Amino acid sequence: MELYFLGTNAGVPTLQRNVTSVALRLLEERRSFWMFDCGEATQHQILRSPLRLGKLEKLFITHLHGDHLFGLPGLLSSRGYQGGIAPLTVYGPPGLKNYLDISLSVSQSRIPYKLEIVEHTGGLVFEDDSFKVEAGLLEHRIDSYGYRVTEKDSPGSLNTELLQSYGLKPGPLYGKLKKGENVTTEEGIVIYAAEVVSEPKRGRIVTILGDTRPCEGTLPLSVNADLVVHEATFAHDLADMAYQYHHSTARQAAELAKEAGAHQLLLTHFSSRYSNPEALIPLLEEAQMIFPETLLAEEFCAFPVYRRVLRN
Incomplete structure (x- = not known):
């Protein structure tokens, strides 16, 4: 299990970073991958990655702003042209089905596989024998959701x-x-x-939060997570601006990870004002002062999700 970032920028793409999308690779667990958000040009980013659209099993949309959504119609269409025939389920807030129905109908896009669109308003959105996915409402200009992916415990190994x-x-x-x-x-x-029989293997927990400013909804999604992905649109010297635009600072993301007892924090969704890697260093430093196990998300980089023993 690992996260692979396809876009880490906020608002609009730049020459250095694309808009939001991240893949959860589950090749050993399910022989597939899941995707969270699908900003414009995500399918182009996939062409530069080891991911294959035919392996995409589930796609979760956090909210209906364009930088998280505009790449979806093209990706769904291209998946069929690239030989994707396995069923695909897309989850997201109300309005998602209408957006896709109109986009795919007007463009006369051909979808040669079973496409299911599941709209939700939070709660349990998916569960099977090995995983469950829960969603919770955050605080943004429109309804925005975070997702908590829980891998269920697996039996121990036989001697x-x-x-x-x-x-x-x-x-x-x-x-x-x-x-x-x-x-x-x-x-x-x-x-x-x-x-x-050895001890059961504890399932891992990955939390991927949509756009949000600090709010009560982030904590239950993040408690004891092995990995939390949190937006860090601004450094904390712009905290007032972050609040005004319903976003978070790197320090606020770190405070949430610390309070939740998370194991690791990945910062993403960076403002275009931080146009190069060096400009992001202050965001990393202010977060690490509060939560040392913090990293900056990087496009075309994989971040493993490690198992750990829960803290007492």
Whole structure:
């Protein structure tokens, strides 16, 4: 599991950075990737990346501002031309379906795969045996949502060498042991699951927040997250401007990560006034003073999501 950034700029693209989009690569977990937001030219960014649109399984939109949305019709159309045939589900706030229906209809775009559009107003938006995704309303000029992606705990691994020493070969009894059930061999030997199965693997939590100024909604989405992605449109010397435009500063993002007990923070959605990497250093420094485990998101860079033990 890792995050791969396709756009990290706020508002409009620049020669250095594109507008917002980030992929959650789940190649080992699902053999697919999910995407969060799809600003203009995201499909061009994908052409410069290792991502393949045919592997895109789910796409989550935080809000309906153009720098998070305008790349979506073209990407959906191109996915079909590039051989994407697997179903795709797009999640987002009310109004998303109308926007896509009109865009794809007027342009007579051909979508040769099953496309499902799910509008939501927060809460649980997706769940299966291995993942669940929850959304929460933030505070922006229009309804903007953050997403909390929770990987469910997975069973521990079997000690196959020990099992073979008992004369137990792979079969149905292996499955029972992995479920935590004790079993008895044909020779009458009782094998206790706790002795041959390692501790379950704790699922990871990734929080991706849409545009927001500091608000109550960010905390429940971020509590104990392994990785939080938070906008940092401005440095804190422009905190008044950030509040006026319903955005956050790097320091405010760090304060949220610290309060939430997160493990790592990634800053993104930078104002165009910070036009080069050197100009972003003050944002990183002010965040690290409060939350040392902070990094700047970089386009075409992967950031692994590591497992960790929850703090007591």
